[in-house]
Amino acid sequence: MGRGRAVHQADGIETLADILRVNARSHPDKVAVQEWDGQRLRDTTYQELWDRTAAFAALLRAQGLREGDAVALLMPNGRPWIVAYFGALQAGAVAVPLDYDSLDTDAELLDAVLADAEARLLIVAPADAPRAAPIAAQARATVLTFDGPTDGIPPAAQDWRPRVHPSDAAQILYTSGTTGRKKGVMLTHANVLWNVRACCARFGLREDDCLPALLPYHHAYPLTATIVLPLYAGARVPVGDVRGRQLSELLRHSRPTVLVGVPRVFEALLEGIQKAARNEGRAGRLARAGAISRAVKNWTGVNVGKLLFRSLHRRLFGGMQLRFCVSGGAQLPKRLIQEYFWLGIPLLQGWGMTELSPVGAAQPFSPRRFFWTRHYERQAGSVGPPLEGTEIELADVPEHNICVQRDGQGEMLVRGPHVMAGYHKDEHTTRRIISNRGLRTGDVARRDPEGNLFLVGRCKHVIVLPGGKKVFPEEDLYEPLARCPSIAEFTARAIQDADGSETIGLIIKPNVEAICLRGVRTLGELYRLIKREITHALRDKPDYMRRFDFCLTELRGGAFQDLVKSSLKEPCPFKNEFRIERAYSTNADNRRPLDLRPPAPA
Numbered sequence: 001m002g003r004g005r006a007v008h009q010a011d012g013i014e015t016l017a018d019i020l021r022v023n024a025r026s027h028p029d030k031v032a033v034q035e036w037d038g039q040r041l042r043d044t045t046y047q048e049l050w051d052r053t054a055a056f057a058a059l060l061r062a063q064g065l066r067e068g069d070a071v072a073l074l075m076p077n078g079r080p081w082i083v084a085y086f087g088a089l090q091a092g093a094v095a096v097p098l099d100y101d102s103l104d105t106d107a108e109l110l111d112a113v114l115a116d117a118e119a120r121l122l123i124v125a126p127a128d129a130p131r132a133a134p135i136a137a138q139a140r141a142t143v144l145t146f147d148g149p150t151d152g153i154p155p156a157a158q159d160w161r162p163r164v165h166p167s168d169a170a171q172i173l174y175t176s177g178t179t180g181r182k183k184g185v186m187l188t189h190a191n192v193l194w195n196v197r198a199c200c201a202r203f204g205l206r207e208d209d210c211l212p213a214l215l216p217y218h219h220a221y222p223l224t225a226t227i228v229l230p231l232y233a234g235a236r237v238p239v240g241d242v243r244g245r246q247l248s249e250l251l252r253h254s255r256p257t258v259l260v261g262v263p264r265v266f267e268a269l270l271e272g273i274q275k276a277a278r279n280e281g282r283a284g285r286l287a288r289a290g291a292i293s294r295a296v297k298n299w300t301g302v303n304v305g306k307l308l309f310r311s312l313h314r315r316l317f318g319g320m321q322l323r324f325c326v327s328g329g330a331q332l333p334k335r336l337i338q339e340y341f342w343l344g345i346p347l348l349q350g351w352g353m354t355e356l357s358p359v360g361a362a363q364p365f366s367p368r369r370f371f372w373t374r375h376y377e378r379q380a381g382s383v384g385p386p387l388e389g390t391e392i393e394l395a396d397v398p399e400h401n402i403c404v405q406r407d408g409q410g411e412m413l414v415r416g417p418h419v420m421a422g423y424h425k426d427e428h429t430t431r432r433i434i435s436n437r438g439l440r441t442g443d444v445a446r447r448d449p450e451g452n453l454f455l456v457g458r459c460k461h462v463i464v465l466p467g468g469k470k471v472f473p474e475e476d477l478y479e480p481l482a483r484c485p486s487i488a489e490f491t492a493r494a495i496q497d498a499d500g501s502e503t504i505g506l507i508i509k510p511n512v513e514a515i516c517l518r519g520v521r522t523l524g525e526l527y528r529l530i531k532r533e534i535t536h537a538l539r540d541k542p543d544y545m546r547r548f549d550f551c552l553t554e555l556r557g558g559a560f561q562d563l564v565k566s567s568l569k570e571p572c573p574f575k576n577e578f579r580i581e582r583a584y585s586t587n588a589d590n591r592r593p594l595d596l597r598p599p600a601p602a
Contacts, residue, residue: 015189016170017089017162019232024050027207027234035079036240036250044079046234049086054160055150056087063144065120067092067162070172072119072141073218074098074110074132078239080148081217082227084123092162093120095171096184097218103128107135109182113174114139116184116424166190172424173220175354184424185220185354195357195418196229198387202362203326209235209257212250214265220358221328225260248272248316255318262329263336266347270339273312293342303371305344312343324348324365328358331455333479337380346370351383351455355439357418361386361453382452383445390416393438394447400459401468402444409446409456413438444472463494466501469544476545477504477538484533485514486526489563495549495578505578506534506550509560516598523590526552531584551582558597 012022028047035042071088073095075081088095096117102110114122122136126145136143170192172184211230215222230237238254277286293305306313313320324346332349340347350362363384369375386392394410396403404410415438422430433440444456457472464470473492481490488511495505508530520526538546553561553576564575
């Protein structure tokens, strides 16, 4: 396909409900959504998607739904989810996307969220109705089943438009707040549309682009970046089950031009490449090509990765058309960024939060700079400058001993049209988070002379050591410790040593497979092994970062227990507490035999 035109602000799109209507009129026969069924991609054009959406909106109105009512979506990823979402908006409702996995894991949370949002309807797939009905009844919501087809749905009045203003709420997204309690972030139509238009301008999104929707839609980042954004741009959105081999098949058949994900997605893709190379006896060839790509880049600034790895591009993405990848949701390890660069794949990074609709800053992509200069290597780890029209101020945080003038870093305060309308039914927290200076993000960053932002960590995670030295676990510890073979998961926090001074405390879940391969037999041997690995990993860090203690999660039934995360988005904090009786100083000489259960072979 030839180069498509760049997308600018579309005429007639004032609310999210207008997106499909306008694009169906502009290019009715263009493919909007492709659903992967395990064998092939099934196309839905913009006209067909609009027809289904308008028909579903008519069904909602026939159910007595009024403008401003809340409609909750509890469905797996796929085309039906997209139809239900835009159908709710077209009916003038406020969409409330919910975590589909919560249906099996946290019914109590679903009940609380439905009650807080005062949802009139709960949309579910037919197979999930029996489980969802008791939850909906508890929250006084009505269950409506929907599996995608619109047969039997009342005829839609195609020209009917809801009486919705851009400043009205479009969706309520529930996220962990500063207290750990789920908070409903209210985003207006104007919030989301402004963010979408700014992202289109930052990335140069085109009508011939293809952006697969790989992440759970109930999160703000994938909802905006992989559903609303490409459909606004008139681009193509492949959807489907992306577990296991399904992901590689979906990518190869859909031929993406822009790939949006989180660090774990890009880690998994790289691990898949390396595993396939080993299984096919090509690991040495892959390593040699990577070494050549690195050397040429270091000597000349020229990136030859796409040339050296052209067969890999074709196997992964169905061709050479991928322009760049964008990661968000958490910080990318620099080593991962470099690995992608050597493969000739631009891996950019952005930053944001649900309260910002959700993107606040992102690296722009320049093919010339990527392929012919060392610009992106120098910027590795940056989340780029703020989006056009977004103001980000770095502010002091006295309660955490953070001073911008002294430290060169501070908490990001954000001002812009994409800042949320507020927390649903929580004016107190809204006033505490949003002031005339902007939205308090809780994220600490520094800014380079070109205006690019580099994340340092979270205010609440900073460890202040005696003498005023500060350790930000996200920036200072997580990347080196992630390379320790005997550590599966870990978190860091401030603890007090025997003298009452604050120091670094690590809570570690060991890697049982690696431990068994190393022949570790006693608990003391395990502690000493992990101590050596951590000491080696932190050898290049300042002396104050090399003073630490650690404890292990509980060993029960031959397995170490999981770290219990308080947020899927953040690497820390975790709910687990540092246990002195399990610390290194207590167990370094422990001769208790390890009764480990080795993992079953894959």
